[in-house]
Amino acid sequence: MKTVKTPADTRSSSASSVPLWRLLQATASAVQAVRAGRSLTAQLQSVPQVLRPGVQALSFHALRQLGQATALRELLASKAPPPAADALLCTALALCWDEARAPYPVHTLVNQVVEAARQQRSTQVQSGFINACLRRFMREREVLVGQTSGNPQAQWNHPLWWIDRLQADHPDHWQALLKMAQTPAPMTLRVNRQHHSVQSYQDALAAQGWACKPVGADGLQLDKAVPVHQLPGFEQGHVSVQDAAAQIAAPLLLQGWDSQQPWHVLDACAAPGGKTGHILEISPQAQVLALDVDEERCARIHENLERLGVKAQVRGADASMPKTWWDGQPFDAILLDAPCTASGIVRRHPDVRWLRRPTDSAQLAQVQTQLLKTLWPLLKVGGRLLYCTCSVFKLEGDDVIQAFLQRNTDATLHPSPGHLMPGNVPRGRPVEDNQLGEHDGFYYALLEKRQV
Structure with a gap:
C-alpha cells in the first residue's frame, strides 16, 4: 500500500503517513463539493483532522488548475462521467498535467487515483474508465495539452465570464490579475500598536529566525508562513493575521x-x-x-x-x-x-x-x-x-x-x-x-x- 506524508505540513505529528489514495479521494470530494456550490472551507471541516492539511494543499492545487483539467477531460471523454468519477478524474488531471509542478510523481498519482476509484463505492464502476483515460493522457500528454491552448478557461483557469469581466474592468491589468490568482498569497501580520512597534515585533521575529518586511502602517509580511501559535505573544494579542x-x-x-x-x-x-x-x-x-x-x-x-x-x-x-x-x-x-x-x-x-x-x-x-x-x-x-x-x-x-x-x-x-x-x-x-x-x-x- 502506497503511503505518504501529507504535503501541507510534514512537521506535525498529526500529519502521519496515510495512503495517498485516501488523500486523493477526499480531494476529489472537495472538488465535487465546490462544483455543487459548497465552499472549500466548509467542505474541509468534514475531512478527518489527520487528512486535512494534505487535502487542503491538494485541493488548492486542483482548484487552481481545474480549468485546464476540465478541458483535458473533455478531450479524453466528450461525455462527462457521473459527478464523483468526473471529480476524481479532473482532480488527477489537475495534479499531474504539468509534470514539473506535480505534487507527486505522475505515475504514482495515476496509480493511486485508480486505487481511490476502486476503494470508493461511488466510483468503483468507473475505475476502469478512469484508468484508461489517465493512461491515454500519459501517452499523449503533449498533443492533448497542445489542443487546449486556445481554450481561455484552460489557459487562465477561471470561468470565461470572469475573464471577460476582468478584461472589461481592468484592461491594463487583467492578465496580471489572472496570473497572480494562481500563486499562493503571503502570510501578513498586523502588529498591535498597543503592545509593540512594527520594528520591535520584526526584531522579535528575527530573533526566532523568521524574516519579514514591513507593509502598510502596522503590517509585517512574512517570507514564509508559520503556525500562528508559534508567533511571539499571539495568544496575548500582540499580533494578528490580516492581509x-x-x-x-x-x-x-x-x-x-x-x-x-x-x-x-x-x-x-x-x-x-x-x-x-x-x-x-x-x-x-x-x-x-x-x-x-x-x-x-x-x-x-x-x-x-x-x-x-x-x-x-x-x-x-x-x-x-x-x-x-x-x-x-x-x-x-x-x-x-x-x-x-x-x-x-x-x-x-x-x-x-x-x-x-x-x-x-x-x-x-x-x-x-x-x-x-x-x-x-x-x-x-x-x-x-x-x-x-x-x-x-x-x-x-x-x-x-x-x-x-x-x-x-x-x-x-x-x-x-x-x-x-x-x-x-x-x-x-x-x-x-x-x-x-x-x-x-x-x-x-x-x-x-x-x-x-
Whole structure:
C-alpha cells in the first residue's frame, strides 16, 4: 500500500503517513463539493483532522488548475462521467498535467487515483474508465495539452465570464490579475500598536529566525508562513493575521482623528472581527458597535476581541434593519465591509472562482446599495462612512459609489484607494498606488457627510 506524508505540513505529528489514495479521494470530494456550490472551507471541516492539511494543499492545487483539467477531460471523454468519477478524474488531471509542478510523481498519482476509484463505492464502476483515460493522457500528454491552448478557461483557469469581466474592468491589468490568482498569497501580520512597534515585533521575529518586511502602517509580511501559535505573544494579542489590504480600513476611517476620543463607531458587517480589533488598537477609547447577521460568526468576533484585550458591543443583527438594533444615537464613523463576490481574494480561496456565477455581482451590488442607503442616515453631519469590498469587479466598487454620490448630495468622496489591485502596500500612510504585488484585491471609498 502506497503511503505518504501529507504535503501541507510534514512537521506535525498529526500529519502521519496515510495512503495517498485516501488523500486523493477526499480531494476529489472537495472538488465535487465546490462544483455543487459548497465552499472549500466548509467542505474541509468534514475531512478527518489527520487528512486535512494534505487535502487542503491538494485541493488548492486542483482548484487552481481545474480549468485546464476540465478541458483535458473533455478531450479524453466528450461525455462527462457521473459527478464523483468526473471529480476524481479532473482532480488527477489537475495534479499531474504539468509534470514539473506535480505534487507527486505522475505515475504514482495515476496509480493511486485508480486505487481511490476502486476503494470508493461511488466510483468503483468507473475505475476502469478512469484508468484508461489517465493512461491515454500519459501517452499523449503533449498533443492533448497542445489542443487546449486556445481554450481561455484552460489557459487562465477561471470561468470565461470572469475573464471577460476582468478584461472589461481592468484592461491594463487583467492578465496580471489572472496570473497572480494562481500563486499562493503571503502570510501578513498586523502588529498591535498597543503592545509593540512594527520594528520591535520584526526584531522579535528575527530573533526566532523568521524574516519579514514591513507593509502598510502596522503590517509585517512574512517570507514564509508559520503556525500562528508559534508567533511571539499571539495568544496575548500582540499580533494578528490580516492581509495588508484589509489593514488599510481602520487607519483610513480614523485618519487625522484624536485617538483618545470616545468616537461612536459602527462596524456594520464585522465578522470575524479583524477590522473591529484594529479600530480599537488605533483608538482604544472608541465606543464600537460590531454587527453581524450570523450569530455563530459573532462568536468569532468575541474570540478575536478577547484575545486582543479590547471591548466592543457585539450584536447578532442585520445591518439593513436598524430598527432592530439602533438606539437612535448617530455615529461618528461607520465601516461598511459589504458582502461581495470576494473576487479580490482568490489567491487565498481558489474555490471562489468556481463558486461564483455571472449574475452574482449585480445581485450583490443591490445588497451593497441598500446597505449604503440604510446606514447613511445613521451618520452624524461631519461623520465618515468607509465603504469597502474584497472585490476587484467595478460593479461592486466604483459603480456602487458613483451611483450613491449622484443620489446623495450631502456625501463627499475623500481621497481613497478606489479599486486596489493586488499590489505592494507602501509603509506609512494608507496605500495610494494600485501597482501589482503582494496584497489582496480590495475597493475603498471614504465618504463624509456634509451639511446641505
